Amino acid sequence: MPEPGRARQLDRAATLAAWAAFAVVAGLFVWLLADVAWRGLGALSWEFLTEAPRRAGRAGGIGPIIVSTLLIVAVAMAVAAPLGLACALWLSEYARLSPRAGRTARASLDILAGMPSIVFGLFGNALFCVALGLGFSIVSGGLTLACMALPLLIRAVEQGLRAVPDDYRQAAAALGVSRWTITRQVLLPAAMPGLIAGLVLGIGRALAETAALIFTSGYVDRMPNSLMDSGRAMSVHVYDLAMNVPGGERHAYATALVLVGLLLTINGAAAGLGRWWLARSGVRP
Amino acid sequence: MKNVPSVPASLSPMLELREVGVWYGERCVVRDVSLVAPRGSITALIGPSGCGKTSLLNCMNRLCELVPGCHMTGQMLVGGRDTHAPDVDLLALRRRVGMIFQKPNPFPLSIRRNVEMALVEHGVPRAERAERVERALRDAGLWDEVCDRLDTPAMALSGGQKQRLCIARAIALEPEVLLMDEPCSALDPISSAAVEDLILRLKTRYTVLVVTHNLAQARRIADLCAMFWVREGSGRLIEVGPAAEMFSTPRDPLTAAYVRGSSG
Numbered sequence: 001m002p003e004p005g006r007a008r009q010l011d012r013a014a015t016l017a018a019w020a021a022f023a024v025v026a027g028l029f030v031w032l033l034a035d036v037a038w039r040g041l042g043a044l045s046w047e048f049l050t051e052a053p054r055r056a057g058r059a060g061g062i063g064p065i066i067v068s069t070l071l072i073v074a075v076a077m078a079v080a081a082p083l084g085l086a087c088a089l090w091l092s093e094y095a096r097l098s099p100r101a102g103r104t105a106r107a108s109l110d111i112l113a114g115m116p117s118i119v120f121g122l123f124g125n126a127l128f129c130v131a132l133g134l135g136f137s138i139v140s141g142g143l144t145l146a147c148m149a150l151p152l153l154i155r156a157v158e159q160g161l162r163a164v165p166d167d168y169r170q171a172a173a174a175l176g177v178s179r180w181t182i183t184r185q186v187l188l189p190a191a192m193p194g195l196i197a198g199l200v201l202g203i204g205r206a207l208a209e210t211a212a213l214i215f216t217s218g219y220v221d222r223m224p225n226s227l228m229d230s231g232r233a234m235s236v237h238v239y240d241l242a243m244n245v246p247g248g249e250r251h252a253y254a255t256a257l258v259l260v261g262l263l264l265t266i267n268g269a270a271a272g273l274g275r276w277w278l279a280r281s282g283v284r285p
Numbered sequence: 286m287k288n289v290p291s292v293p294a295s296l297s298p299m300l301e302l303r304e305v306g307v308w309y310g311e312r313c314v315v316r317d318v319s320l321v322a323p324r325g326s327i328t329a330l331i332g333p334s335g336c337g338k339t340s341l342l343n344c345m346n347r348l349c350e351l352v353p354g355c356h357m358t359g360q361m362l363v364g365g366r367d368t369h370a371p372d373v374d375l376l377a378l379r380r381r382v383g384m385i386f387q388k389p390n391p392f393p394l395s396i397r398r399n400v401e402m403a404l405v406e407h408g409v410p411r412a413e414r415a416e417r418v419e420r421a422l423r424d425a426g427l428w429d430e431v432c433d434r435l436d437t438p439a440m441a442l443s444g445g446q447k448q449r450l451c452i453a454r455a456i457a458l459e460p461e462v463l464l465m466d467e468p469c470s471a472l473d474p475i476s477s478a479a480v481e482d483l484i485l486r487l488k489t490r491y492t493v494l495v496v497t498h499n500l501a502q503a504r505r506i507a508d509l510c511a512m513f514w515v516r517e518g519s520g521r522l523i524e525v526g527p528a529a530e531m532f533s534t535p536r537d538p539l540t541a542a543y544v545r546g547s548s549g
Contacts, residue, residue: 097353167390174348174386175403175454176379185402186392 033260040257043250049258053221056245057237062255064223068138068231069207069262071224072217075142076206080149081199087150088157088198093169093183106155113151120148121212129216136230141217145209149202156201160194161187189278196274200267207263210235234259298362299324299492300345300462305359306519307340307349315341316519318359320511322462327484327493329503329528332513332543337520338496342464345494346382347375364461380407383455383491387467389447391439391454396422396431399439399450400457407458421457425449426483445476452483456491463487465495469502481506500544504532512540 051061087105095102124144134140164187172182188195210233218230221237232240238255241248300322307315315337322328330338343349344357347368361368368378380403391399400418409417418435422428427449431442439450448468455463465484469477484493485506497503503510507528512535514523524537535541 096351099353165390167386167388168392170348170351170386171390171392171451171454172402173351174346174379174384175406175458176376177403177406178376181402181406185398186394190393 036253036257036260039250040253040255043254044257048251048254052223053237053251056248057221057241057251058245058247062234062237062251062258065221065232065234065237065255066258066262068217068224069234069259071138071227071231072141072145072213072233073203073206075139075227076145076149077199077203079143079146080153080202083146084150084153084198084202085157085195088154088161089183091154091158092161093179093187109151109154112147113155115148116211117148117209118211120144121215123147124212125215134228136216136218136220138217138224138227138229138231141213141231141233142227144212144216145206148209148212149205152205153198153202156198157191157195160191160197163194164190192274192277196270200270203266203270204263207259207266208235209233210239214239234262297324298322299326299364300494301362301365302341303360303362305341305344305357305361307337307344308354308356308358309340309352310354313519316521318522320522320525322492322494322509324492325489326508327488327495327506328509328511329507330494330496330511330513331498331500331503332520333515334498335520336513336515338513339466341520342384342466342494342496345462345464346379346384348379348384350375376406380458381460382462382464383458383460385448385451385455385463385465385468388471389444389451391442391447391450393438393440395436396439396442396450397435400454403454403458417457421453422450424456424487425453426479427453443476445472445479448472448476448480449483452480452487456487461492463491463493465493467496467498470498477502500532500546504528512537512543514539 048061049066050063052064053062054060091102091105095105121144124140124147128134128140128143129136134143168186168190169182172179172186213233213236217233217236219232219236219240220230221232222229224231234255238252238259241252241255298321300320302318302320305315305318305320306313318341320328330342332338340349340355343352345361345363345368349355349357357369363378363382367373368382392402394402397418400421401414404414404417419428419432422431427446430446431450439447442450448471452463452468468484469480472480481502484495487493488506488508495503495507509525510528510531511525512523512531513520515521516523524531524535524540526536531540532544535544
């Protein structure tokens, strides 16, 4: 039993340590943002956002690269969102009576979520580019990213669905209302926040991805004419400018700044969309 | 079965249990229950907690099938038809056998949509729905309180109103049997009295089975009373008969002690 004075000292030290940990985390975040903004803002202009890159990216802009990135993410989400939603529904609503299948699926998803992205890149290259003959293309990149984002998306949506009280499911069953009706009218609206969180996580992972895209959507920095064209993603562009192009740092930072800005915008928009949807549907969880 | 009361010829059995057992995996929670609930009667299921009353109730609309590993043995008839026959349409069965839960559980939707959802599901034409909603809410004694705010969230209602909404939602489907699992236990005394009155008014049209721990309530509303007790690890029906007799001259000593309030 420490004497009162010593206990007070310990308490003070613990408080200090906790605040110091907070300061380190917050400081790192602010430093990172400030560093990217400081070095990137100088090169940022309307021309930079719209023009094609010249001299391997040292000059010109990143117009085609933004377009390619958005297309890749759009393909990824168009595939991952419905598939992820369906899978999360199966896990939370339909796998209840076969707990073992549910456990197996969850364990697989957790392992997939922790899989290094380079492995997804190799897999995507072998499956989409080579075996399915899609080549280095926006479609191949998007499909690979869909595989990567799915585990995150599924677990987030599933948690959203599980947070909905069982009372509604019981009440619906007792009224002879089918599982699909109650899912559509009550469970999904109530799980909307989880769905949004899952989408944001998925988009975040997709936007940030470099390794998996080098092998699948390729390097080409021209404006894509179709989804079957190769397209360079922003993160790949940053990597290329920073590692392979002497004198590319300035534009690497500017691109990184645009990437971070895009991510924050999408997160904000998704959160707003979720709130609007909840208000419209009248479901209050 | 010496315990099954003789049913007057005018009252045909609506719900009939024949040697029913309820199992969770290998564990038998209810064993060998035979019970007849005549049409238009209120049967109270009483007994201490954990003797399988709710499990038994959940078998009557086959809600127990939502629980992994739960199954029923024996036979159960609603309106003379076997509820577990292979050709029974589960959703149609649950339309005929409504259920009210212990905790009021309206959907997080508007008052109107709470009642309407099951009507839509069971194919009631759009033109009839408004009338059916109003009738159900009137029968549940809720219409005057909510008629000017049908499209507001049901979650804003008080506990007693929510429970009456749940009853309205169930009777809107015009079921034959209403199962009630301690419908008043989460309510304050005034709301509880309102729901109790409602149950009494409903009995002319529905056959009601109500699980209750409130013996005074059972005595006030029930025609028949069924007493459950745990023996050798499973819940059993130890006595069943007209409620008045059960409370005045119980045959089983356990029942006598329980209704006197000195045991269980």
